[in-house]
Amino acid sequence: MPALSRFTTVLRLFSETRDAWTVLAMSDALEVPASSVYRTVRELVAEGFLEPSANATYRLGAAFVEFDRLTRLTDPLMQMGKPILQEVVRQAQIVCVGLLARLYHETVMCIADAAVPGATFHPSYERGRPMPLMLGATSRVILAQLPARRLKRLWEKETLARRTRHKQFEELRHHLAAVRRAGYAITRGEIDKGLVGIAVPLVASTSGATASLSLVVEAKILDRALEHRLVLLLISSAQMLSEDLSPAKKLASGR
Amino acid sequence: MPALSRFTTVLRLFSETRDAWTVLAMSDALEVPASSVYRTVRELVAEGFLEPSANATYRLGAAFVEFDRLTRLTDPLMQMGKPILQEVVRQAQIVCVGLLARLYHETVMCIADAAVPGATFHPSYERGRPMPLMLGATSRVILAQLPARRLKRLWEKETLARRTRHKQFEELRHHLAAVRRAGYAITRGEIDKGLVGIAVPLVASTSGATASLSLVVEAKILDRALEHRLVLLLISSAQMLSEDLSPAKKLASGR
DNA sequence: ACGATATTATCGACATATGATAACTATGTA
DNA sequence: TACATAGTTATCATATGTCGATAATATCGT
Known part of the structure; x- marks a missing residue:
């Protein structure tokens, strides 16, 4: 109330x-x-x-x-992320869609997307749409970053209605640990049939929000070599973005 | 409070x-x-x-x-306006930016924009940015649509601080009457130096909001013939959009 | 102009916001 | 690790705004 x-x-x-x-x-x-x-x-x-x-x-x-425009203009993650996202999509040199997503309440929200000009498909992810927390690579790498306590709380909220077992949570924990070690996540068709998501974590210490950078491609064009190339592309881009977002030297804006 | x-x-x-x-x-x-x-x-x-x-x-x-996405997806004006806006820009066949704007409190807000791929300039108008009510063609055709009472109220709010004379309001009224007769408005450099705005009114009876459809082009490329062509393009597009937005498709047309 | 529908105004009982202060929690530092 | 500092939440008496049924207006559709 x-x-x-x-x-x-x-x-x-x-x-x-x-x-x-x-x-x-x-x-x-x-x-x-x-x-x-x-x-x-x-x-x-x-x-x-x-x-x-x-x-x-x-x-x-x-x-x-009006307020959405302000977030577009002022949110560091969007500000710095958008151009990098576009560059990732360009450098991928295949038909794909790039996504910038972050944790939002009990969902994952895409806050920027970039498609190649002639994109032949539309992933469910799009700017401003809350997506399920427990599905897709984009969410996976975000979950993998969370402190254990926070993860537990989210899991409990998520599975309130459904009857789930504690064992499943332990499985998730282990899976996320593996994702953390690998440095990326790939899921196939978890969100959209025929589409594959490849995601890497974004460390945005200043922004506070845990986020991820990801690419969506059609399963049929993805072979082992391409997968490897895209993962490397994402990792190096995320690296760059994370640095842009890190303890911004002396030039603080607000205060 | x-x-x-x-x-x-x-x-x-x-x-x-x-x-x-x-x-x-x-x-x-x-x-x-x-x-x-x-x-x-x-x-x-x-x-x-x-x-x-x-x-x-x-x-x-x-x-x-999140909420902005919902407005993008559900607002009839944006929904139907966006594709038409893009089509206008395409058919213009010159370097230009198309705008869809509406009244918002005591300002005019652009709710959709479309630029040609290689646009060489950026007008101040952009989605979500409130713009002055008394400047620019985009605002002019919106003002021209308003009932006298509403216009008067807005004028008074607008000129509260500034000392303005009643005569100026009468001038505005006459000017707007001329715009209404002409069916369009053109202003040069009122908002951005070197840019020209061409705007036509949008009658969106269902949406309630008074709106306008406009094009921004560089002054240096605009000659009399082009101006004429763009005005016609805008008028016919606005006509189409207004029909899309009208109450019902009952076969009876005359009201 | 009319009837129907939508919206605002009214008002006593009640619940919630207010704001000074104290208690508690990060966060960073020696 | 412990301490210091800034940041945040909790507490509580009082004032103020909300609640909701109903009545009074305004607006819409024809």
Whole structure:
């Protein structure tokens, strides 16, 4: 019952499949009296997080577009990551999509993507889309970086509903240890059929967030040699990016 | 002092030039006790609107990226506008940038942009950036669409600090009436030196928001014939887009 | 202009925010 | 390792804003 959650519960109603809500529908869905929802919605509209649309419905507002631009311009990971990501895709010299992802609540979120001009496929990952924590190479290398305590907590949240055994957690721990040793992760078809993800960890000490750099390619064009080349490309790029992001000498910006 | 504003005043501190804040700095800037700011920040972090960064600073969070994606996917104007915008830029067959903009509070916000592959310049307009209401063709055609009452209110807000005369408002009214008759607006160098904006109104009855479709080109390549061609291109594209956005495809056309 | 629907205003009871201070927790350093 | 410092959370009495049913308006569709 903290104050902000009153607003976010309304905002969280909006989704890809349900993008316009009337106040009455919100009132029903949230089981909150209409008069209260009206008040809440009014405030959200005033601040630009919602806006009135056709037929007395409301949609997500332009404030999100505005703040998203600020994150694009100011987030060090995006700022420095985007050009490197594009360079990775270029140097790969094959049809592929590059991704920059990070931990976000109990999901992994892609915060930048770069496709070759004539990309023949679209991975599920795309900027701003929360993805499952326990699937895909991109997530794997992020999990592998987490301190044991944090990992345990996430695992517990993740498997709350499902009945899972402790043994499975130990298996995960071992698997992640192997990933950590190898320095990269590869998964095949875990997220999209026919696509392979190759990911390496990003150490962004300043940014705090644990992140990863990855490439998605079609399984059918990936042979052993190419796989090796891409892993090396990713590792060296991640190295470079991690250095860019590290204790930025004297030139601190805020304070 | 409604509840949401407590949070937005914090969020509004973040800008292009000041992207990382400590709690103490916020407390100073807002003249609110640190203990209160800590509480507010904690809630914003919990919901993903802020996130901790290096040196006890906070930055805008990934929730904005998430919600921005939803607007990209679901806003009818962006959904239908983006492909048409790209088509406009393609058909222009010159070096140019296309823009889709709309009214947002007391500003005009670009919600989609499309540049030719090898664009040699960058207009100030870019997705998510609020722009002045009284400058540029893009804004002009939006103002020209507004009901008199609304225009008056915006004008008054805009000119609150500055001492302006009533006569100037009448001039604006007349100018906008001319724009309305012409069906388009052209401005030269009002926003960016050496660039020209050509804009036409978008009638998006469902979306509610008044919007515009525009092209930015370099002044030096724009002659009378080209100008004419681009205006026609914009008008026909806007026509198409407006129809896409209109209420229903019931066979009856005359209203 | 009309009826229907959407939105805002009202108000007592109640819950939550406020802000000074104290307690606690990282984080870095000798 | 222990200490110091900055950063963060907890505490608590009080004031202020919220809640939700209902009534009063405003707006929409025709």
